Amino acid sequence: MNEQEKQRIYERYLQATHRLGRLVTILTLAMLLAAPFVMGLILHAMPNLGAFWRGFLSIGIVYLISCVAEYLIYVPMLGAGGSYLAFITGNLINMKIPCAVTARDIVGAKSGTSENEIISTLSIATSSLVTILVLAVGVMLLIPLQPLLQSPVLLPAFDNVVPALFGAMACKYYRGNWRIALVPLLVMSLLFMLVPSLTGSTSFMIIPSGAIAIGLAYLFYRRDAAKLDSQEADK
DSSP states (O other), X not given: OOHHHHHHHHHHHHHHHHXXXXXXXXXXXXXXXXXXXXXXXXXXXXXXXHHHHHHHHHHHHHHHHHHHHHHHHHHHHHHHHHHHXXXXXXXXXXXXXXXXXXXXXXXXXXXXXXXXXXXXXXXHHHHHHHHHXXXXXXXXXXXXHHHHHTOTTTHHHHHTHHHHHHHHHHHHHHHHOHHHHHHHHXXXXXXXXXXXXXXXXXXXXXXHHHHXXXXXXXXXXXXXXXXXHHHHHHO
16 A cells, blocks of 8 residues: 555545544533533423523633643644544543553654554543443442542542642653753742642643743754754854
8 A cells, every 4th residue: 555545544534533523522512511401401490591601601711711722732632533532531631641642652653643643542542431431330339439438548649649640740751851841840830839829720821831831942942953053064
């Protein structure tokens, strides 16, 4: 099979992925929005629509910036199929992104390639299936395990699962390019210590920290390019 045939097959795959992804996304949104109204009809407890829209708009405005930021950051990383699966099933930061990044690193795929598209889709699909299985087992064992989960001995560990996960992920990337990672880490840490209330708005803080990292990467790129040009000129 030559490269042109592979490219045509890949383009057909992307077209089919977008058709199916858009359809399932629309159905998922419709089901999510319809669920409370269906329950209200069945239980004869429909909410006041004026209050509903006011609450919906106030929450939507708060999450609008973070949603746009996540879209711009994660879609190039995950590709089409992985993005549809991740945004539909949710839990991107805690589960889907680490799984996709780990799978990509194992096979050596790079962002923007067809290999990354396939690997991201397969890894996120696997993560989603495993998550559903674990949650199903957890729900069935919720009552028997409740005394253990609420134990004073184990409770501090459960409170630190997410920080431990992000710390492990961050260590890998900081070691890979500490020059770019160090400044955003110090700036954000200092900002959170000076303004503790910002810890509840971490999604919004992705934008300034990402802007700092991009700016530093560009400066280092310009500097390294200037050094390379200077060395070639000396030769």
